Amino acid sequence: MNGVEVSKEISDLNLTYLLLAQRLLRQDRAAAMFRLGITRELADMVVGMSLSQIVRLAATNFVLCGFRLGDVPSMGSMVQESKDHALQQAHLSILLAARCNDPHVQAAA
Structure with missing residues (x-):
């Protein structure tokens, strides 16, 4: 697997994670914050992001979610x-x- 493929897979992972996080937060904020392990401030930010902002953030070369x-x-x-x-x-x-x-x-x- 070359660097371009790795970057694309990281972007795909980030996009999936951010969209899931946003959906969970909209459905049940308290449960989502617990499941995702995020603060209230970060939850506010994720919920308030537009699709274009999510896509731009997902394109980073770093995995946004972690163990x-x-x-x-x-x-x-x-x-x-x-x-x-x-x-x-x-x-x-x-x-x-x-x-x-x-x-x-x-x-x-």
């Missing part, structure tokens, strides 16, 4: 086979909720 589970043990625990999928999902929700309430994470967002 929310930034450490190997958390990610590892979520990909292991589990007999109780509901419990695994509850564990993930607790991890992400705790991270959202961490002032250091909010400052970086």
